[in-house]
Amino acid sequence: MTSPDTETSSLYAKREPVFPKRVSGQFRTLKWWILAVTLGIYYIAPWIRWDRGPSLPDQAILVDIANRRFFFFMIEIWPHEFYFVAGLLIMAGLGLFLFTSAAGRVWCGYACPQTVWTDLFILVERWVEGDRNARIRLLRQRWDLEKTRKYLTKWTLWLLIGLATGGAWVFYFTDAPTLLVDLVTGNAHPVAYITMATLTATTFAFGGFAREQICIYACPWPRIQAAMMDEETITVAYREWRGEPRGKLKKGEPVSETQGDCIDCMACVNVCPMGIDIRDGQQLACITCALCIDACDEVMDKIGKPRGLIGYLALTDERAERAGQPARSAWRHIFRVRTLFYTALWSGVGVALVVALFLRSPIDINVTPLRNPIFVTLSDGSIRNTYDVRLRNKQGEARDYQISVTSAADLALSLEGVPGSVVTVPANETMTQRVYIIANRGTSAAEAERTDVRLWVEDLSAAQRVHHDTIFNGRGN
Ligand code: SF4
Ligand code: SF4
Secondary structure: OOOOOHOOOOOOOOEEEEOOOOOOOOHHHHHHHHHHHHHHHHHHHOEEEEOOOOOOOOOOEEEEOOOEEEEOOEEEEEEEHHHHHHHHHHHHHHHHHHHHHHHOOOHHHHHHHHHHHHHHHHHHHHHHHHHHHHHHHHHHHHHHHHHHHHHHHHHHHHHHHHHHHHHHHHOOOHHHHHHHHHHHHHOOOHHHHHHHHHHHHHHHHHHHHHOOHHHHHHHHHHHHHHHHHOOOOOEEEEEEHHHOOOOOOOOOOOOOOOOOOOOOOOHHHHHOOOOOOOOHHOOOOOOOOOHHHHHHHHHHHHHOOOOEEEEEEEEHHHHHHOOOOOOHHHHHHHHHHHHHHHHHHHHHHHHHHHHHHHHHEEEEEEEEEOOOOOOEEOOOOOOOOEEEEEEOOOOOOEEEEEEEEEEOOOOOOOOOEOOHHHHHHHOEEEEEEEEEEOOOOOOHHHHOOEEEEEEEEEOOOOEEEEEEEEEEEOOOO
C-alpha cells in the first residue's frame, strides 16, 4: 500500500520555464561581442581559402579524414604528429584551469557553445514573441492563430540556425564549396546528411528547450571546476551586508533608515538565464554570466544608490567588506601564485609546440626489420637482412630520396626493384621501399649476433637528411 505522502512526492521536479528579460549594460555588451566573434569564426572559418599549391586542398582549416591529415593555414599535421593535437588539448585544459581559478565559471558564462547558442535562441524568441512578460502571457494563453503563428515562426528560425550549425560543422571535413553543391543537389555522402540532421536536432533541442537544464544536470564541468576555485577566485556575488534587510521602495515614501539597498525589485532574477536568485548565495546553477550585475546596476542608478550591490567578488573580499575594509583589486586576485603557475604551464606547453613545429623534418622515415627469417644466407655465404622502410614526403612536390647505411661494420645496401639507391616519393605521399643490407662472408657483421646500423634518407634537392637506428642480425657464432 502506498501512503498519501508517497503518492504526491516525486524524484523529479517539473521544469519551470525561464523567460530572461532583456537587459543592457557592460557585461551584456561584452557577451554580445563574444557571441558575434565566436559564431562568426565558427560559421565563416570553413570558407577561408589558403593556397598550398596544386596538389593540396586550398581550404584554410580542414580535417582531411580521407587522406588522414589536418590543415590549419600554413600548418599541416600528419597522423603520426598527433602529439600536436594532444598538446593543443592540454593547452585548452590548462586554459580552463587558469580562467576558472582566476574568475570562476567565466567560460560557462561567456564562451561555452551551450551559452552562446542559447543566447542566440533567446534573442530570436524575444524578437518574435516580445520581452519576458509578453512571452509568459503567450505561453499561458490558449492556442489561437497568434500563438500558432509566433511559435511556428520561432521554431522555423531555430531550425534554420540549427541547420546552419550542423552545416558549418560538416564543412570542416571536406572542401566546403564542393560539399555545399553536393548537399543541395543530393549528391553528398549519407554521413554528411546524418551528421547535419543530428547537429540540427541537438542544437534545436538544447538551445530552444533544454537550455539551463544542460548546464545544471547534463554538464559535468560545474562539479569539476569547484575543485579549481578557492577563496581568492572572483565570482558573481550579492553584497548581502549592504542589501539587507531588503524592502520594497514605495512611491512617494522615504526609504527607511533601517532598510538595506535592495529594493526587492526582482530585476536580477528576471534577467537570469538560469532562473535563480543570486541573493540566495553562491549556487551550482550560476554560470557567472553577470547579467544580474547589469540589471542591478541599472536599478541602483535609478534610485540614486552606488552601483555594485551585485558584483564580481572573492570570498576574501566578502570578509573584508563585512569588516568595513575595502576589497582588494581584481588584478590582485587574477595575478597570484596559482594563476601564474597555470600561466607558466600553459606557456611552456605552447612554446614546446611552436618549437616542435619549426624543428620537425619535412621527411619522415620509419624502419621495420623483417624477422621471419631474421637473416638469409646467400649462395656465396654472405648474410642478408631485409627491412621495410616507410618514407613520407611532406612537401608539395615529388622528391628524390637517397637511402644509405652506416655502421662500424662493413655493410652493403640495395633496394628492391630500384637500380641504385635513389627512390622518388610523390608529393604529400607515403611509400614503403623494401631494403636489403648485406654483410659479406667472414666479416664481423656476418659472424656477430647483432650489429648496430643506421639507415639514412637524404632529400637530394634540399640537402636534408634524417636517420633511423636499427639492428643487423648475423649468424651469432
Ligand atoms: S536587482 Fe538589485 S535591487 Fe533589485 S532585487 Fe536584485 S539585488 Fe535587489
Ligand atoms: S545569478 Fe547572475 S551571474 Fe548567475 S547565472 Fe544568474 S544572471 Fe548569471
